[in-house]
Amino acid sequence: MTAETDRPTVTVVLPRSLTALFPGTPLRCAARGRTVTDVIDDLELRVPGLRDRLCDGTALRRHLNIFVAGQQAALSTAVQEEQVVHVIPAVSGG
Amino acid sequence: MAERCALLIGTRKGAFVLEGDRHESTWDVRGPLCEGWPIHDMIVDPATGAILAAGGSPWYGASVWRSHDLGASWTQSSEGLTYGDAESAPRLETIWSLTPAHGALYAGVEPAGLFRSDDGGAIWRHVEGLTNHPTRPQWQPGNGGLCLHSIVPHPTDNERMWVGISAVGTFETRDGGSTWETRNAGVRADFVPGPPPEFGQCVHKLVMAADGGEHLYQQNHCGVYRSTDGGRQWDEITAGLPSQFGFPMTAHPRDPQTVWTIPLNGDDKGRYVPDGSAAVWRTHDGGHNWIRAGDGLPRRDAYVGVLREAMAVDRLDPVGVYFGTSTGQLYGSDDEGRSWRLIADQLPSIWSVEAMVLDR
Numbered sequence: 367m368t369a370e371t372d373r374p375t376v377t378v379v380l381p382r383s384l385t386a387l388f389p390g391t392p393l394r395c396a397a398r399g400r401t402v403t404d405v406i407d408d409l410e411l412r413v414p415g416l417r418d419r420l421c422d423g424t425a426l427r428r429h430l431n432i433f434v435a436g437q438q439a440a441l442s443t444a445v446q447e448e449q450v451v452h453v454i455p456a457v458s459g460g
Numbered sequence: 461m462a463e464r465c466a467l468l469i470g471t472r473k474g475a476f477v478l479e480g481d482r483h484e485s486t487w488d489v490r491g492p493l494c495e496g497w498p499i500h501d502m503i504v505d506p507a508t509g510a511i512l513a514a515g516g517s518p519w520y521g522a523s524v525w526r527s528h529d530l531g532a533s534w535t536q537s538s539e540g541l542t543y544g545d546a547e548s549a550p551r552l553e554t555i556w557s558l559t560p561a562h563g564a565l566y567a568g569v570e571p572a573g574l575f576r577s578d579d580g581g582a583i584w585r586h587v588e589g590l591t592n593h594p595t596r597p598q599w600q601p602g603n604g605g606l607c608l609h610s611i612v613p614h615p616t617d618n619e620r621m622w623v624g625i626s627a628v629g630t631f632e633t634r635d636g637g638s639t640w641e642t643r644n645a646g647v648r649a650d651f652v653p654g655p656p657p658e659f660g661q662c663v664h665k666l667v668m669a670a671d672g673g674e675h676l677y678q679q680n681h682c683g684v685y686r687s688t689d690g691g692r693q694w695d696e697i698t699a700g701l702p703s704q705f706g707f708p709m710t711a712h713p714r715d716p717q718t719v720w721t722i723p724l725n726g727d728d729k730g731r732y733v734p735d736g737s738a739a740v741w742r743t744h745d746g747g748h749n750w751i752r753a754g755d756g757l758p759r760r761d762a763y764v765g766v767l768r769e770a771m772a773v774d775r776l777d778p779v780g781v782y783f784g785t786s787t788g789q790l791y792g793s794d795d796e797g798r799s800w801r802l803i804a805d806q807l808p809s810i811w812s813v814e815a816m817v818l819d820r
Contacts, residue, residue, distance in 0.1 A: 384520065386495050387536055418538045419520040422552075423545040429519045455519040 374447040470499035470812035516554030540584035561613035568608030602626035610666035624666035643691030669716035679709040697747025708771035756800035769812035784810030
């Protein structure tokens, strides 16, 4: 397995409330990685500061949800080539 | 003569910038800014002229926003605003206060701690000396949380600074933040039995008078106080006010004997202005006498509160004073708090007010 195929490419769908914090960032981004954490780290290279908005230290922020191929996921969840990763804010606030 | 000012308003649902002539009632309102995030404090950085706004999103965490064009565009960063990734490290909930000091910026956060930026607010570092204070394991939160809300730098000595933490009290550093000492002697803590403790007082707002660096005032949960020795000893100056309880306090930029406060009816009575009649109280003699001013404010049925950061002064002569309520009304005075006019009526709950003079 090559290094490239070892890091699948996924499509990450970001919420508007998040991309608004980083002008110019599209709602759908391609990113590479073997896990959700890897994917976030890959995005961080192009959108500095994004990781701090998604993660509190080493944990996913309390009111954010991540889905991989439609299934609720954790930062450690593995991703596969061409899967879609959704970042969705929880229904909270007031 | 027109005197144009900008009022920077932090609210529960975003930042707002109001521009107008301080002698008029009609101001241009821009907002909500900062994507509608809850904003606890806004300041002007005198080193760069940038506006900064601090707060925390329920989804995306705490961050500091910066604008170099009076709020038209913003960037945000929280790099370094963390207690670390250790399992035992507390999670930083939000930012309560921002203060410029000698070219740097300081941020007070919840749970209580202090951070410093030397690049205009992009990158922050933890002032660990305060968190390492031996009393830290015993710090208890107030009703609003364990928040570091007041940051008072010495005007000329960049090694000295005071901070106010609810419900812990006042601390001073004389070595740039490496070590801190409690500064609560003379301040009551009616909510604990026995004589006042060394710490555990519920300071609500700490401000410095204009004459040098040893002269401080504080609005506390349990009274109003003045110190002329840098907080080593506090003298109560509550007598003459309708209540010992309130949150905001602000000091005159040139007269060290003048401060303003807005007493509320009491911590267990709803925390409204007394009798539903709004008034700002001021002293011109260091707290020996207090003067009530309600001209232009609601005289009855005004069940409003004013929070600790929601009053500010400009630096004009006579000084302009401004305050916002937790129900979204913003008032201004162009005669040092003697009379008032409504500036905005339907903002979100106002958490902070800052005034900047645009031109004269």
